[in-house]
Amino acid sequence: MSKPRFITFEGIDGSGKSTQARRLRDHLEALGHKVALTREPGGSPGAEEIRQLVLTGDPDRWSAETEILLFTAARRDHLEKTIEPALAAGTTIISDRFADSTRVYQGATRGDLRAMVDQLHALMIGREPDLTFIIDMDPATALERGLARNSGEDRFEDFGLPFQETLRHGFLALAHAHPNRCVLIDGNRTADQIASEIAARA
Ligand code: ADP
Ligand code: TYD
Numbered sequence: 001m002s003k004p005r006f007i008t009f010e011g012i013d014g015s016g017k018s019t020q021a022r023r024l025r026d027h028l029e030a031l032g033h034k035v036a037l038t039r040e041p042g043g044s045p046g047a048e049e050i051r052q053l054v055l056t057g058d059p060d061r062w063s064a065e066t067e068i069l070l071f072t073a074a075r076r077d078h079l080e081k082t083i084e085p086a087l088a089a090g091t092t093i094i095s096d097r098f099a100d101s102t103r104v105y106q107g108a109t110r111g112d113l114r115a116m117v118d119q120l121h122a123l124m125i126g127r128e129p130d131l132t133f134i135i136d137m138d139p140a141t142a143l144e145r146g147l148a149r150n151s152g153e154d155r156f157e158d159f160g161l162p163f164q165e166t167l168r169h170g171f172l173a174l175a176h177a178h179p180n181r182c183v184l185i186d187g188n189r190t191a192d193q194i195a196s197e198i199a200a201r202a
Helices: 017-030 045-055 064-088 099-106 114-124 139-149 161-177 191-201
Strands: 006-011 035-039 092-096 131-136 182-186
Touching: 006 017, 006 099, 006 161, 017 035, 017 092, 017 131, 017 191, 035 064, 045 064, 064 092, 064 099, 064 114, 099 114, 099 161, 131 161, 131 191, 139 161, 161 182, 182 191
Parallel strands: 006 092, 006 131, 035 092, 131 182
Antiparallel strands: none
16 A cells, blocks of 8 residues: 555635645545545644634734634644544545645734744644645635635635735745645646646646
8 A cells, every 4th residue: 555645735715725635535536545635724623613713703803923823723633633643544634725824824924923833833733744736826816716605714815815915925935945845736727627737746
């Protein structure tokens, strides 16, 4: 049996991460792999409770510093309860978002808090995915797609277009900084075209 892998999807809101995470899961399962799909914030019962706290309500509800603590607390629970047990049991994990989202959303959008994010990550999480797909796309189109879902979890979409532009540049910078782990994917195409490229590169 091949070694289970920890694969993540990253990108701005509405870029197609969830769609492509599901497509990759189906593809890997068809090849005979055991695969579990999960997401952040969330992915374990405790982390899903924290998800409610961070994704609903007023955009100014939490400071960026408090958010770093909440997202990291959720991630620690997700890692302990879901990701590590699955990998130990031979199951590949595909996560819709992980630590790169904190690096970009909390680390680079409201002041330069990246050092704080990195320190807390080193202290409390201390692991990176084996492979990360960063889906890059036009923020205006992505924002339309995301808000069209009307999920009620739009606290970050509610920060608006300039915020999404800043996020896009943050993800591009991460892709360039970690070329061995990150694969940059052009999301301005049909879901089928994107899924084929991801399947070929996974
Ligand atoms: P994310 O998880 O990044 O927020 P989703 O996968 O939920 O993105 O996609 C957001 C919306 O856009 C969904 O309604 C989805 O069906 C649609 N969508 C996803 N990928 C594409 C694509 N390549 N082209 C057009 N629409 C897409
Ligand atoms: P998600 O449900 O993936 O939203 P979307 O489908 O719109 O991309 O993620 C919820 C929101 O949480 C998203 O706006 C990004 C934000 N987020 C952070 O700000 N920091 C983090 O560490 C994570 C994991 C998510």
